[in-house]
Amino acid sequence: MNSHTITHRQLFFLIVQTQIGVGVLSLPFSLFTKAKIDGWISLIIAGLFIQFSILAIWKLCDRFPHNTIYEILPKLMGKNLGLVFNFIYTLHFAFISILILIMYNSIVGKWILFETPHWVIIFIMTAVGYYFITSSPREIARFFVIVTPLLIVLFVFILYAYTDVHLLYIFPVGQTGMLTIIKSSSDAVVALLGFDASLVFLAYSNGTPAKNIKVISFASFCITVLYAFIVFTTYIFFNPAEIIIVPEPVLYMLKAFSFSIIERTDLVFLSIWIISVATSFISYLFIAAKGVQTLFGLNDHQKGAPYVAIFCAVIAIIPNEKLEVLMWNKYISLTSLIFSALFPIVLLLIAVLRKKQEKGAASS
Amino acid sequence: MTFFKKPKKLVQTKNAPENQDSSHETNSQDSSQQTHSQESQPGGVQNLSLNEILTKVKEPFSATEDLLTHEIELPSDKSRIALLYIESIVDKQLVQSMILNPLFVTDKEINFNSFKQMASIDLKKHTEMKQVQELLLQSNTLIFTDDTTCFYAMSTPVKTQRDITEPDNETIIRGAHEGFIENLSMNLALVRKRLKTPRLTVKYLQVGKETHTTIALLYVDNIANPEHVKEVEKRIKSIEADAVYTPGNIEESIEDKPFSFFPQMLSTERPDRVAANLMEGRVALVYDTSPTAHVMPVNFFSFYQSVDDYNKRWHIGSFFRFVRIMGFFIAMGLPAVYIAIVSFHFEVIPFGLILLIKSSLEDIPYPPLFEALLMELTIELIREASIRLPTRIGSTIAIVGGLVIGDAVVKAGLVSNLMIIVVAITAIAAYIVPSNEMSAAVRILRFPFMVAAATLGFLGIVFGFLILIFHLCKLYTFGSPYFAPIAPLNLADLKDAFIRAPFWKQNTRPKDVTAQKVDNANHTRKWDKS
Numbered sequence: 001m002n003s004h005t006i007t008h009r010q011l012f013f014l015i016v017q018t019q020i021g022v023g024v025l026s027l028p029f030s031l032f033t034k035a036k037i038d039g040w041i042s043l044i045i046a047g048l049f050i051q052f053s054i055l056a057i058w059k060l061c062d063r064f065p066h067n068t069i070y071e072i073l074p075k076l077m078g079k080n081l082g083l084v085f086n087f088i089y090t091l092h093f094a095f096i097s098i099l100i101l102i103m104y105n106s107i108v109g110k111w112i113l114f115e116t117p118h119w120v121i122i123f124i125m126t127a128v129g130y131y132f133i134t135s136s137p138r139e140i141a142r143f144f145v146i147v148t149p150l151l152i153v154l155f156v157f158i159l160y161a162y163t164d165v166h167l168l169y170i171f172p173v174g175q176t177g178m179l180t181i182i183k184s185s186s187d188a189v190v191a192l193l194g195f196d197a198s199l200v201f202l203a204y205s206n207g208t209p210a211k212n213i214k215v216i217s218f219a220s221f222c223i224t225v226l227y228a229f230i231v232f233t234t235y236i237f238f239n240p241a242e243i244i245i246v247p248e249p250v251l252y253m254l255k256a257f258s259f260s261i262i263e264r265t266d267l268v269f270l271s272i273w274i275i276s277v278a279t280s281f282i283s284y285l286f287i288a289a290k291g292v293q294t295l296f297g298l299n300d301h302q303k304g305a306p307y308v309a310i311f312c313a314v315i316a317i318i319p320n321e322k323l324e325v326l327m328w329n330k331y332i333s334l335t336s337l338i339f340s341a342l343f344p345i346v347l348l349l350i351a352v353l354r355k356k357q358e359k360g361a362a363s364s
Numbered sequence: 365m366t367f368f369k370k371p372k373k374l375v376q377t378k379n380a381p382e383n384q385d386s387s388h389e390t391n392s393q394d395s396s397q398q399t400h401s402q403e404s405q406p407g408g409v410q411n412l413s414l415n416e417i418l419t420k421v422k423e424p425f426s427a428t429e430d431l432l433t434h435e436i437e438l439p440s441d442k443s444r445i446a447l448l449y450i451e452s453i454v455d456k457q458l459v460q461s462m463i464l465n466p467l468f469v470t471d472k473e474i475n476f477n478s479f480k481q482m483a484s485i486d487l488k489k490h491t492e493m494k495q496v497q498e499l500l501l502q503s504n505t506l507i508f509t510d511d512t513t514c515f516y517a518m519s520t521p522v523k524t525q526r527d528i529t530e531p532d533n534e535t536i537i538r539g540a541h542e543g544f545i546e547n548l549s550m551n552l553a554l555v556r557k558r559l560k561t562p563r564l565t566v567k568y569l570q571v572g573k574e575t576h577t578t579i580a581l582l583y584v585d586n587i588a589n590p591e592h593v594k595e596v597e598k599r600i601k602s603i604e605a606d607a608v609y610t611p612g613n614i615e616e617s618i619e620d621k622p623f624s625f626f627p628q629m630l631s632t633e634r635p636d637r638v639a640a641n642l643m644e645g646r647v648a649l650v651y652d653t654s655p656t657a658h659v660m661p662v663n664f665f666s667f668y669q670s671v672d673d674y675n676k677r678w679h680i681g682s683f684f685r686f687v688r689i690m691g692f693f694i695a696m697g698l699p700a701v702y703i704a705i706v707s708f709h710f711e712v713i714p715f716g717l718i719l720l721i722k723s724s725l726e727d728i729p730y731p732p733l734f735e736a737l738l739m740e741l742t743i744e745l746i747r748e749a750s751i752r753l754p755t756r757i758g759s760t761i762a763i764v765g766g767l768v769i770g771d772a773v774v775k776a777g778l779v780s781n782l783m784i785i786v787v788a789i790t791a792i793a794a795y796i797v798p799s800n801e802m803s804a805a806v807r808i809l810r811f812p813f814m815v816a817a818a819t820l821g822f823l824g825i826v827f828g829f830l831i832l833i834f835h836l837c838k839l840y841t842f843g844s845p846y847f848a849p850i851a852p853l854n855l856a857d858l859k860d861a862f863i864r865a866p867f868w869k870q871n872t873r874p875k876d877v878t879a880q881k882v883d884n885a886n887h888t889r890k891w892d893k894s
Contacts, residue, residue: 010852108823112708112709112821112822112823113708113820113821113823116820120820121823124820124823124824124827125827128827128830128831131831131834132834135834135838139834139837139838139851142837142845142847142851142852142853143833143834143837143851145851145852145853146833146837146850146851146853147833258714258715259714260714260716261714262712262714263711263712263713263714263715264709264711264712267709267711267712267822268712270822271822271823271825271826272826274823274826274827275826275830278827278830
């Protein structure tokens with residue numbers, strides 16, 4: 001365990017990179033379909049909500065220091081029920097990986113490689129993911145730190161949109177009503193998923209609990225702000241009548257820009273965005289592999305990794321029509337909402353009520 | 365067996381030049397074997413007659429004819445002594461001047477005992493019979509006397525070293541123009557000359573059961589991490605082979621990941637580079653028969669540092685360092701990006717260029733990947749040919765390769781003009797790496813990138829870089845991370861990675877080396893503060 005720990009700074013980058021993923025491209029669109037032009041408010045509210053989930057996750061992991069969710073569950077619910085929930089969680093994380101693959105495939109198939117068979121696109125990503133998860137969290141975290149500066153490039157690209165924005169588009173603020181805004185924030189929570197990676201990665205952190213919570217919370221805050229910025233930018237770039245017909249507003253926005261050295265900015269943006277998708281995928285695949293390790297009592301997660309990777313790739317190939325993709329997206333989003341955002345709070349309640357706590361835990 | 369009544373006949377030239385210093389060079393080698401144990405062990409010299417001893421000594425040397433024996437009767441006390449040496453590796457003039465002259469030249473008749481006292485620095489007493497072979501093979505002249513319980517050895521190596529010149533493959537503009545040569549003691553002298561500290565430690569290690577290749581392990585005692593020293597020593601000692609010829613053999617035997625494309629030890633022929641790395645807390649291996657030294661543990665950026673950087677003004681040094689690291693990405697990615705653009709993403713080309721590119725590509729019958737492979741291989745062919753050929757023919761190759769092939773291939777319509785430009789830039793970018801090994805790694809790695817770009821476009825390049833960068837993140841050399849100031853990120857150490865910060869800012873040693881002393885006590889501009 002000692003050589004696999006990560007610092008709290010690395011934990012920050014792990015969470016940031018896990019949170020930024022496929023969601024960012026279609027988020028403005030999906031929020032618009034629910035909350036109209038007030039989608040960005042929903043996103044900020046969602047950002048507030050997930051802070052509660054994060055607090056619950058942190059409290060839960062704090063009671064069981066250096067334990068992953070898979071080790072915590074049996075301790076909380078007894079051996080048998082714990083095993084069942086371990087299975088559910090492993091499957092849940094595997095399906096998030098699958099959802100990432102599906103969404104990535106549909107975007108890449110639509111924007112970059114029109115002719116390439118879908119299974120090739122998926123298998124390439126899975127192969128890369130497999131290569132990554134054969135190592136320790138420390139090395140993965142180091143890699144995530146390196147690629148984070150690329151987010152600045154993405155940010156600058158989007159910043160360029162401000163040469164042609166119309167602030168009037170977002171007015172009147174709050175036109176859809178508070179209730180709709182709050183309701184549609186559940187959609188935004190799905191895009192912000194990634195903080196749940198701390199269920200596993202917190203166990204590896206060697207920072208103090210106080211530092212850990214600051215770091216996770218700040219990571220989520222940063223991403224919420226970044227996403228809100230992106231959503232807001234697209235809303236003032238396109239007029240409300242346009243957004244409804246562009247499913248990936250960010251890309252359409254970038255497609256409109258052309259510089260004297262690069263004609264299609266969106267292709268460059270997508271190439272960098274793929275790295276962010278890959279990092280999210282790697283995180284979740286790693287977590288799923290960890291789950292498989294606990295389920296089958298393997299010595300290390302590397303042994304189960306190839307099976308997890310192949311499982312994800314094979315399942316991800318199944319949906320190939322646009323409607324199917326939407327359906328998968330809907331269901332997996334729903335389960336993620338339950339298991340990643342809500343269930344940790346329930347687990348914390350169980351832990352508090354049953355007074356379950358590992359010896360040596362700092363808080364009491 | 366020859367018997368010389370008048371030993372002076374042996375002498376070829378009477379006024380033999382006093383070759384004192386060359387014997388000092390090998391002293392250091394002897395001292396490691398020097399044992400003063402007087403106990404007579406089973407392997408020790410027994411009470412045999414001189415003749416019997418000589419036959420016994422010569423036994424393991426089969427029938428080699430360059431092993432010579434000279435028996436001499438001293439004029440003073442009529443005692444007999446025998447000289448034993450291997451003719452080919454011993455400087456006979458040295459034997460004459462160091463052994464025979466003192467014994468006979470002086471008018472005063474001296475015996476062997478007084479000679480022993482006179483030559484006490486160079487003459488070493490041995491009692492172990494086992495050492496005879498080793499000493500003989502290390503260019504010693506052995507002296508056997510009537511007292512057969514011991515024998516004496518004097519180092520008399522023949523001087524076969526070339527001059528110290530600037531290494532051709534690591535030339536610099538400003539700075540020392542000295543390079544290592546094929547002689548260990550001279551190489552060590554070159555390093556010692558730069559690090560006059562008592563803490564510079566040299567450990568001799570021998571590998572190869574038959575070749576007895578000597579390696580010197582160098583480190584600065586109070587700076588280098590003892591774990592690294594121990595690890596390197598352990599790995600070298602574990603090498604079991606009949607023959608170890610080149611530093612490459614050692615490198616392959618002790619490196620961490622033998623399947624990685626990246627060099628995991630810095631090979632250099634520059635003593636100043638070795639000295640600077642030693643002071644950073646690294647460990648170096650210096651070899652006897654090769655001008656190449658190895659430095660370990662190193663990180664990726666060590667290969668991009670050149671002595672030149674530190675002799676320029678720091679902005680300029682930084683700029684060229686940055687250019688070099690850009691060169692890494694250009695050499696690896698440019699052909700791939702070009703292939704990806706012309707075969708997948710024509711849309712990213714700006715409007716003004718599109719007609720130009722289209723017209724240049726239109727008549728080319730081959731797919732871009734084939735075009736690129738063809739030209740890259742041609743460049744590699746030209747490079748290889750120009751290394752193997754003598755310099756006089758080398759210029760012919762340059763003309764044939766550069767002008768004839770480059771120009772004709774475009775005119776013939778096989779390859780587009782643009783591809784020639786891309787390939788040329790790539791080739792130049794690959795050669796600006798100050799380390800030959802790293803340059804080779806970069807050149808090899810661009811082929812997979814080209815294939816990836818030709819199959820998946822930008823996506824292939826991105827995934828290629830992901831795997832490459834992660835491979836670098838995962839790589840460890842002797843327990844320290846290879847991609848160091850970047851992964852794990854250490855902002856302070858970036859001062860000597862992408863840029864070369866001014867000398868007065870370089871006041872810590874790189875963290876990845878885990879040196880004992882991190883602070884290197886650089887306070888060079890104290891006068892400025894007051």
